[in-house]
Amino acid sequence: MVTFQPPPELSLKDPPKVAPELVAPEPEHCPGPESQNAGKSDACAGCPNQAICASAPKGPDPDLPIITSRLSSIRHKLLVLSGKGGVGKSTFSTMLSHGFASVSPETQVGIMDIDICGPSIPKMLGADNESIHVSSSGWSPVYVADNLCLMSIQFMLPNPDDAIIWRGAKKNGMIKRFLKDVEWGELDWLVVDTPPGTSDEHLSVNTYMRESGVSGAVVVTTPQEVALLDVRKEIDFCRKAGIRVLGIVENMSGFVCPNCKGESQIFRATTGGGEALAKEVGVEFLGRVPLDPRIGMACDYGESFFDAYPDSPACKALMDVVGKVRKLVGDDDDDAGDAEDE
Amino acid sequence: MTSLSKVKHVVLILSGKGGVGKSSVTTQLALSLATLGHNVGVLDIDLTGPNIPRMFGIESSTVLSAPGGWIPVTVDGGETLEKSGGSIRCMSLGFLLRDRGDSVVWRGPKKTAMVRQFLTDVLWGEMDYLLVDTPPGTSDEHISLAEQLRTLTIVDGAVIVTTPQAVATADVRKEVNFCKKVGIDILGVVENMSGFVCPHCAECTNVFSSGGGKVLAQQFEIDFFGAVPIDPTFVMMIEGEIKDEEGKKESLLDKYQKNALSPIFKDIASKVVAKTIPTPGDG
Numbered sequence: 349m350v351t352f353q354p355p356p357e358l359s360l361k362d363p364p365k366v367a368p369e370l371v372a373p374e375p376e377h378c379p380g381p382e383s384q385n386a387g388k389s390d391a392c393a394g395c396p397n398q399a400i401c402a403s404a405p406k407g408p409d410p411d412l413p414i415i416t417s418r419l420s421s422i423r424h425k426l427l428v429l430s431g432k433g434g435v436g437k438s439t440f441s442t443m444l445s446h447g448f449a450s451v452s453p454e455t456q457v458g459i460m461d462i463d464i465c466g467p468s469i470p471k472m473l474g475a476d477n478e479s480i481h482v483s484s485s486g487w488s489p490v491y492v493a494d495n496l497c498l499m500s501i502q503f504m505l506p507n508p509d510d511a512i513i514w515r516g517a518k519k520n521g522m523i524k525r526f527l528k529d530v531e532w533g534e535l536d537w538l539v540v541d542t543p544p545g546t547s548d549e550h551l552s553v554n555t556y557m558r559e560s561g562v563s564g565a566v567v568v569t570t571p572q573e574v575a576l577l578d579v580r581k582e583i584d585f586c587r588k589a590g591i592r593v594l595g596i597v598e599n600m601s602g603f604v605c606p607n608c609k610g611e612s613q614i615f616r617a618t619t620g621g622g623e624a625l626a627k628e629v630g631v632e633f634l635g636r637v638p639l640d641p642r643i644g645m646a647c648d649y650g651e652s653f654f655d656a657y658p659d660s661p662a663c664k665a666l667m668d669v670v671g672k673v674r675k676l677v678g679d680d681d682d683d684a685g686d687a688e689d690e
Numbered sequence: 691m692t693s694l695s696k697v698k699h700v701v702l703i704l705s706g707k708g709g710v711g712k713s714s715v716t717t718q719l720a721l722s723l724a725t726l727g728h729n730v731g732v733l734d735i736d737l738t739g740p741n742i743p744r745m746f747g748i749e750s751s752t753v754l755s756a757p758g759g760w761i762p763v764t765v766d767g768g769e770t771l772e773k774s775g776g777s778i779r780c781m782s783l784g785f786l787l788r789d790r791g792d793s794v795v796w797r798g799p800k801k802t803a804m805v806r807q808f809l810t811d812v813l814w815g816e817m818d819y820l821l822v823d824t825p826p827g828t829s830d831e832h833i834s835l836a837e838q839l840r841t842l843t844i845v846d847g848a849v850i851v852t853t854p855q856a857v858a859t860a861d862v863r864k865e866v867n868f869c870k871k872v873g874i875d876i877l878g879v880v881e882n883m884s885g886f887v888c889p890h891c892a893e894c895t896n897v898f899s900s901g902g903g904k905v906l907a908q909q910f911e912i913d914f915f916g917a918v919p920i921d922p923t924f925v926m927m928i929e930g931e932i933k934d935e936e937g938k939k940e941s942l943l944d945k946y947q948k949n950a951l952s953p954i955f956k957d958i959a960s961k962v963v964a965k966t967i968p969t970p971g972d973g
Contacts, residue, residue: 509867
């Protein structure tokens with residue numbers, strides 16, 4: 349008889365300790381070599397790594413304070429999440445960053461792309477041929493504008509088409525380095541673009557950034573129920589991990605034919621779309637962004653959609669969302685006047 | 691592996707990018723293959739976002755366990771497919787969750803174990819095609835799948851799904867390189883969401899550009915299986931909004947026959963069939 353065994357609840361709130369060097373792959377119910385139970389749980393019996401895990405230094409990871417001090421100069425840290433892939437997380441992260449950066453030339457914005465297996469941000473910002481400079485004080489992020497910088501694994505690949513065939517532990521190591529070794533400097537905003545799902549990347553970014561305080565998460569969805577199904581899971585994850593959900597954005601909502609101006613629902617919201625979900629889970633609905641083929645084009649060419657089509661309805665909707673996000677994290681007081689001018 | 695011993699062909703549905711329609715393509719390929727008279731199995735190894743139960747309208751079904759393994763869920767109760775002689779059976783983590791909104795927060799090792807269990811502990815029985823729907827990326831699930839299937843000769847290869855825009859094909863290129871590295875053959879590329887025909891004026895707009903899949907196929911010298919346009923009626927069909935004249939609930943397969951996308955997928959399915967190695971006794 350085969351039974352379904354859910355894994356032991358992962359502790360989402362304990363600080364991790366240092367992950368030791370393992371000699372064998374982790375077993376099925378591995379509590380995680382960086383967890384406080386490493387080497388002590390039931391699954392550890394018979395694991396070749398048990399002694400290594402059990403004897404690894406106790407106490408929180410000494411890198412955590414380093415990360416916290418690195419991030420202490422960043423005012424607002426936002427996660428862009430969605431359980432579903434291809435709903436426009438990266439597009440939205442890019443837009444959000446452009447939006448924040450356009451508030452004033454003094455606003456410093458950074459984007460951290462933790463989608464290790466499918467990084468899209470460099471392409472969307474027109475920076476796919478850049479590389480990272482390493483100095484004694486750390487990795488310098490790539491600047492695409494005077495006040496907009498980004499970090500992505502794409503910059504480290506010898507060939508842009510190379511696949512990154514990594515298991516979770518290796519991905520976690522990379523994310524840690526993004527937080528520990530990158531010289532973000534003084535930033536007003538750090539936007540973290542995540543891969544789809546609720547797995548290693550999400551757990552790591554949460555444990556590493558917990559200490560320094562995450563302002564909240566913006567959840568992106570498309571209107572159809574198949575997408576909402578996965579997004580619901582992501583919100584459940586945020587709850588368990590104690591991440592504040594600022595709100596839900598519905599992307600690709602409605603399509604206006606450029607020929608006849610007739611509107612149609614490509615991804616029909618048969619169950620009420622993002623707005624109904626927001627109500628169901630009790631979070632704010634931040635708005636609808638219509639599907640505009642020019643957004644996709646702008647991303648493919650690495651241009652700013654805001655600069656190219658400032659009068660389009662999609663641009664207005666996005667600016668509105670940007671405004672709401674700023675308000676929710678309490679950033680609208682000092683330079684609200686400038687925002688109106690945009 | 692005994693659970694796959696009576697399966698004749700295994701086809702993987704892959705894409706580096708999320709939300710390009712891997713599950714939709716898997717669903718439609720399964721429906722088309724079943725129409726052609728094949729017994730089809732669908733294995734959903736997207737653990738943190740399982741969509742296959744929703745796609746086939748069997749979200750409320752549960753998997754039964756029997757001595758020796760799990761029994762996959764049959765679509766449409768198996769009855770309506772009798773005409774063509776085909777059938778569809780599905781397995782997904784979605785069937786094993788208590789609540790559909792529950793998140794599955796698993797690290798790599800647990801995902802690896804689950805994928806292994808899905809490949810060894812499911813009683814597929816006699817099956818012509820086993821379609822494996824995957825999550826986006828090139829990580830734990832994919833590595834485990836490749837490792838588990840490496841020793842099997844029944845694995846025919848992968849169908850790569852992409853959308854036309856450059857941002858998507860950039861990720862899909864990585865997946866193609868993954869296949870090359872782990873030695874999975876690529877059967878062909880399907881370009882999904884290729885154009886949208888406006889219901890008001892019948893003008894076709896390339897919502898996510900066009901031609902990206904074809905260029906990708908040419909670049910890597912792999913077959914191009916076809917371009918599939920966006921069809922909102924497919925979404926509505928999945929969501930169970932389309933009923934026939936008498937308001938009767940039709941089987942998914944019958945409904946799909948009437949969908950505008952079914953001829954396109956019939957073509958893609960026959961290309962998949964042509965590409966898979968004929969084994970003795972294969973209809």
